Amino acid sequence: MLKGWIERLAGSAAIGVIAALVGVSAPMSASAQEAAAPPAEAAEETPAIPLDAESIGSFAGAFLAARTADVDRDTASAIGFYARALAFDPSNNEIKQRLMLAHIAEGEFEDGLVLAEELKDDASIERATDLIRAVEALRNREFNTVETLLDYDGVNELDRLLSGLLRSWARLGQGETDEALTMIDELQGPEWYGIFLNFHGGSIAAAGGNVAEARSRLNAAITDQAGGGAAPDTYMRAVMALAALEAREGNQQAALDVISTGETFSPDYAPLTALRQSIEAGENPPSDIDTAQDGAASVLHTIAAALNREGAEEIVTLYLQLARVLDAGNAATLILLGGLAENMERSEQAIAIYESIPEDSPMRRIAELQLGLNLADLGRTDEAKAYLQSLIEADPNDMRSYLAYGSVLSSAEQYDEMAANYDRAAEVIGDDADRRHWNIFFQRGIAYERLKEWEQAEPNFLKSLELFPNQPQVLNYLGYSWVDMNMNLDEGMEMIEQAVALRPNDGYIVDSLGWAHYRLGDYEAAVQELERAVELRPADATINDHLGDAYWRVGRRLEAVFQWNRALTLEPEDDQIPLIQAKIEDGLDDTPPPATANGGPEESRTPPAVADPDERSDLPELHRTFTRDVVAR
Structure with missing residues (x-):
């Protein structure tokens, strides 16, 4: 459903923020187009980007350098080049738009806000400027301003949902829980709206102290979207919110039952495991969303998470960076931002984001594993190996550490060490192997296959299939290997x-x-x-x-x-x-x-x-x- 939604948005004349981000904004002025156009004989060439923006001597040069940096997803360089282009043409709103969005994408909210104020009367970018200004108003608890800025009656489904949810949280910020819930109920849209409306309605009710209403709406988010639907992140947030609510109300068994529902969908989700441990220990876990600012951040996060796929990196980054303004230490937001940086091959930035995740967060371990992989991406293989080995020593029962370490060894083609790593993991698993461990044995088989020790590899592939029948990757690898070795041909092709x-x-x-x-x-x-x-x-x-x-x-x-x-x-x-x-x-x-x-x-x-x-x-x-x-x- 959401895939089709994104495609519709990408083709819409009213795509608002997305249009600006992917370069489908209002056409540049004729003078800007003329200045930016390269000579005909050089049309096929990619302009070289000068290292120093200040050395560029023309608007055309600065603009082309900025656009090339954009294509290369080098936002930091693009900011410098757009700023240089603006120095040649200070009234060029198209350049201001791109610079504003680049600042936000880079996490430089204050700089982006200045440009949003300058562009607030420009209709071609008003959805973006209104959103940025609304985040600032939320930060300052100016809730009436938020409602005014985001009073949207257009046809764009994404803008309507985003604006409506943010306005509902702003109304909660004014202490009007019932009115906020009415605003949620009045939001009309396609079927995929449901999980967002139920989750945020339940969270508003919980923040406003209406436990019965919160329970009802969060239950609806879980039952109506069994298995996660189109928004698995929001589904799991609803599971955790309801479980924590039941625990605070003294209903421990009800809380654990809700957690079991989430574990069926995602057995090894670290925050859910931590929540179970807390409830089983008799603790009353706090709510993740207590204020209107927290709620608004969760709106931006949940929609960004649902959109998070190839081709939507810019819009997802924008929403997550704005969520970070309102809830700077939210680990789930930081994990997603780190992943986006990795996708854009910005490993240094990813490492910095992962390092910023709070030490006491259940997501910290995930961040540490990702950090190790990014060290390897930077060519710091020995450092990555030592780092990931230390994580294994700190918790030998965490299979994720062996998989991360094995990934680095595989990339370095160090198959002897890779095999030894998975041998150790299999020894830790012992006789308790289940479906969760299929990948350990799969990777172990790959290591031995690469070492040309088929008698060691084959049993691991078969073990992986025993744990996870019909796993496509294992079927593919084992079947191909058999065919390639001219053995078990019929079974291999099958x-x-x-x-x-x-x-x-x-x-x-x-x-x-x-x-x-x-x-x-x-x-x-x-x-x-x-x-x-x-x-x-x-x-x-x-x-x-x-x-x-x-x-x-x-x-x-x-x-x-x-x-x-x-x-x-x-x-x-x-x-x-x-x-x-x-x-x-x-x-x-x-x-x-x-x-x-x-x-x-x-x-x-x-x-x-x-x-x-x-x-x-x-x-x-x-x-x-x-x-x-x-x-x-």
């Missing part, structure tokens, strides 16, 4: 086909099916599947390389060379580059090598493609934790 059926839009798994057909000499079927895999994953070097091989085998040799050349442009692994270059130069031998236990000498064995864990939907994680690289590529 596994890969089952993985594709479970994950039909996963380009990596579809690639495995195509490449398995190739290894068995069914080249026409290989072409069919690999073409689909390339459609799903057009920027993957390995998949394009595989399609080139299949084209060659069916006689489509010009297309084969094109695919190989394309694969070279997509940053293949270093050891694959000379192999691809040789194919471009000489093609493939007329007689293809048979599938062998070692994958054949002429067409080097490529491990089965597996999905990037960032994009997997089967893991029951509500926040982007350490799963980024836990499946070896």
